[in-house]
């Protein structure tokens with residue numbers, strides 16, 4: 413356990429990779445705006461109770477995965493393991509629940525002490541959204557449509573499939589819980605240790621077990637879906653009809669439960685078979701009782717969260733446009749002050765251009781090496797002769813084509829045109 417290394421399961425995102433992150437962040441930021449969601453930015457640390465109350469005492473997240481520590485004054489604090497609980501805390505605290513219909517999104521790091529593996533880290537990142545105060549099935553469907561559009565725009569529609577289920581209302585769940593326990597008790601000795609414990613604390617969660625033998629037992633378990641009450645059944649039917657009308661494909665998976673206790677009615681997940689065992693990229697659902705439970709008014713809510721690392725992993729197998737922004741690099745035997753001056757002038761003239769300057773000097777060969785390493789598309793060369801003539805030479809570093817000589821005052825215009833050309 414070297415203290416010179418980052419903490420296990422918590423990764424640096426290095427300069428070679430950040431272009432992909434920024435590209436994705438921009439896409440998602442724009443998409444949320446198109447659906448009239450506004451961003452909310454919250455602390456990473458909350459009072460532990462914010463999470464234990466919302467997520468549920470007997471969930472994996474609260475039982476084993478939270479980073480919890482004592483503040484200097486003795487308060488118990490936790491790093492956020494997910495976004496919803498903090499959003500709910502915030503919208504209650506700031507009185508944002510009136511009028512109904514608040515739509516917010518968030519992004520940022522989440523922390524769970526899980527076993528690190530592909531698609532599973534201890535610090536990971538989510539994009540998420542929440543809608544408060546609206547109980548209509550159309551709200552569920554608009555959220556799903558947003559995510560569906562994201563997959564289409566990222567070229568991932570063929571890789572991800574939508575599964576939906578209903579977890580009913582609390583009274584349905586009470587009824588079902590008993591049925592499930594009655595079914596499982598005769599199998600108790602065959603269950604894995606976690607599930608044995610859950611049988612008495614939170615039997616629904618046994619559906620989430622990854623242990624094969626347990627999964628086989630659960631395959632024949634009575635389905636929650638069969639015991640749905642009329643209101644939840646109608647809600648679910650409307651969601652399905654609306655999805656059909658929008659042409660959004662889905663599969664009803666009656667075994668789909670969610671890892672957090674607060675869900676009710678519609679739950680949904682997008683899964684892929686391209687990422688190995690960690691195939692869920694985005695998941696969410698309704699949580700109509702959560703705001704009241706957290707001390708606010710009794711208003712409905714619904715949301716989802718997607719894992720940025722899993723999404724980027726899926727995207728990495730695709731050709732996509734997360735290219736670097738247009739970039740140039742000044743080299744030459746001119747005084748460094750002159751190069752700096754020229755670079756500043758170009759930054760003013762072309763605000764969209766990324767402009768580097770060789771500040772080290774030396775042979776032109778070593779300067780070109782650094783230009784290549786900067787990943788710039790063009791080298792701009794300024795030697796004594798160019799200075800004397802008021803010109804500059806431009807070299808395409810990708811094609812290595814012949815150098816052009818331009819008048820200095822034409823450079824900005826030339827680059828703008830070339831870079832537009834290259835984009836097309």
Ligand code: ATP
Nearest residue numbers: 526531532533536671692693694695717718719722
């Ligand atoms: P899983 O069943 O994979 O553990 P979960 O139900 O715990 O997922 P949620 O709490 O619903 O996950 O979080 C939403 C999304 O966040 C997941 O679908 C996944 O993409 C991502 N995610 C969750 N936990 C991790 C993690 N430890 N590392 C990376 N991504 C994660």
Ligand code: MG
Nearest residue numbers: 472524526671
């Ligand atoms: Mg999990």
